[in-house]
Amino acid sequence: xxxxxxxxxxxxxxxxxxxxxxxxxxxxxxxxxxxxxxxxxxxxxxxxxxxxxxxxxxxxxxxxxxxxxxxxxxxxxxxxxxxxxxxxxxxxxxxxxxxxxxxxxxxxxxxxxxxxxxxxxxxxxxxxxxxxxxxxxxxxxxxxxxxxxxxxxxxxxxxxxxxxxxxxxxxxxxxxxxxxxxxxxxxxxxxxxxxxxxxxxxxxxxxxxxxxxxxxxxxxxxxxxxxxxxxxxxxxxxxxxxxxxxxxxxxxxxxxxxxxxxxxxxxxxxxxxxxxxxxxxxxxxxxxxxxxx
Numbered sequence: 392x393x394x395x396x397x398x399x400x401x402x403x404x405x406x407x408x409x410x411x412x413x414x415x416x417x418x419x420x421x422x423x424x425x426x427x428x429x430x431x432x433x434x435x436x437x438x439x440x441x442x443x444x445x446x447x448x449x450x451x452x453x454x455x456x457x458x459x460x461x462x463x464x465x466x467x468x469x470x471x472x473x474x475x476x477x478x479x480x481x482x483x484x485x486x487x488x489x490x491x492x493x494x495x496x497x498x499x500x501x502x503x504x505x506x507x508x509x510x511x512x513x514x515x516x517x518x519x520x521x522x523x524x525x526x527x528x529x530x531x532x533x534x535x536x537x538x539x540x541x542x543x544x545x546x547x548x549x550x551x552x553x554x555x556x557x558x559x560x561x562x563x564x565x566x567x568x569x570x571x572x573x574x575x576x577x578x579x580x581x582x583x584x585x586x587x588x589x590x591x592x593x594x595x596x597x598x599x600x601x602x603x604x605x606x607x608x609x610x611x612x613x614x615x616x617x618x619x620x621x622x623x624x625x626x627x628x629x630x631x632x633x634x635x636x637x638x639x640x641x642x643x644x645x646x647x648x649x650x651x652x653x654x655x656x657x658x659x660x661x662x663x664x665x666x667x668x669x670x671x672x673x674x675x676x677x678x679x680x681x682x683x684x
Contacts, residue, residue, distance in 0.1 A: 417447040418662050419472035420655075421463045421488070423480045423504070425452045427578065427606065428631045429651050430478060433502065436655030437476065444663050455546075457484035464488040468495055474662040478502040481548040485509075498665050502658050503651075505550040513661050515654055515675045519554035520561070522647040522679050523601075526626045527562020529645050529681055530599045533624055536566050541590055542573040543583055543602040543611060552578075555603045555628060571597055576607045583610025591618050599624040605634030605646055612642055630682055638682055645683040653677050 420437050422430050434450055441448035449470060453460035460480050467475065468491075475492045479485035482505055489509030492499050499506075501514045530538055542559055545552030556573075563570055571594040576582040583602060591597070591614060600615075600623060602608035608627030615623050627634045630648025637643040654677050664671050 415445055415447045416473045416666060417449060417471050418474050418476060418659065419449045419451065419467045419470070420476045420478075420658075421451045421453060421460060421467075422478045422502075423453050423460075424455045426454070428633060429604065429606075429629045429649070432631070433478065433651040433655040436652030437659050438655075439652075440656040440659040444659060446659065446663070448659070453480050455480050457481055457487075460485060461488045461491065464491050467492075467497070472497065473666055474498045474500065476500045476502060476658045476662060477506075479504045479506055479549070481546070482550045482553075483507045483548055498662075500658050500661055500665075502654050503551060503649075511673075512665060513671045513673055513675060515658050515661065515677065516551075517649045517654075517677045517679050519551050520558040522628055522649075523555040523558020523560070523603075524562050524565075525558070525679065525681055526555075526601045526628065526645075526647050527559050527566060527568070529626055529683065530568070530601065530624060531562070531566040533644065534598050537569065538566070538598045539569045539571055539594075539596050540599045540601060541571050541587075541594060541597050543586060543600065543607040544573060544575040545578040545603040545607070547575055552603055559601055576602075576610065578604045578606055580606040580610040583607030584613050585610075587611040587614035588617070591615070591620070597623055599626070599644075601626050601628075603628050605629045605631045605637075605643075608643055608646070609633060609637060612637065630680075635682055638684055641684055645681055648680050648682045650677055 451463040486508040493510045572590045576586040605627035624644040627646040634646040
């Protein structure tokens with residue numbers, strides 16, 4: 392009996408050592424900000440897929456600060472991450488962080504916002520140009536050709552702001568819109584409110600607003616409500632929970648819906664393929680759709 396007990400103890404110890412010997416690989420997600428529902432949902436999508444595939448996932452918040460972003464990537468060099476998933480604070484500024492990862496032989500995947508330079512294995516994002524054009528098409532359908540419009544832009548220097556603006560610019564030419572004003576509000580709800588208030592002072596005849604994300608759209612909504620301009624059509628972008636809720640409640644006219652959870656999940660799946668030595672696409676598009684009431 393004593394011999395059997397000893398054998399069982401050895402077997403259990405061996406099993407424990409065996410399971411500990413095969414530690415999970417670690418992935419890192421460096422995200423521009425977690426003070427935005429869109430990126431929180433992206434993080435949650437990545438976390439869910441990482442758990443499903445058996446990876447540890449380190450999540451670091453750059454707080455919309457390129458210096459913090461670089462510090463986050465430097466930190467990963469001692470944390471054993473095998474792949475870097477990064478949602479850039481700025482497409483140009485992120486270059487230093489990506490080159491740091493390149494020197495460390497750490498494969499890089501960009502999410503939602505592209506990087507201007509540096510070696511990136513794969514970029515996962517919606518077609519922002521197509522989304523900007525879709526927003527303009529919706530405005531034309533609802534208000535008509537030659538509508539008087541205002542655009543609230545995102546953070547200057549991000550690929551998302553640049554590409555969404557390019558798509559909307561195409562819709563302006565396509566539908567003959569009169570662009571009364573176009574000004575950055577940095578993807579922020581409070582700034583969207585303040586900028587919209589200022590723009591309304593000289594553009595009382597506005598018929599529609601395109602905000603390059605839902606946060607700015609919701610800020611613009613408050614400014615328009617305060618000015619008693621309830622007939623102005625507002626189109627946001629991202630399809631966040633707050634944005635969709637506002638559309639369903641009839642307060643926003645539409646949102647161009649991304650799938651941030653899918654972007655996060657696909658990024659982890661792509662990292663998994665890279666670690667298995669499989670070939671991945673350089674650009675992986677995630678579908679968009681117009682959500683309206």
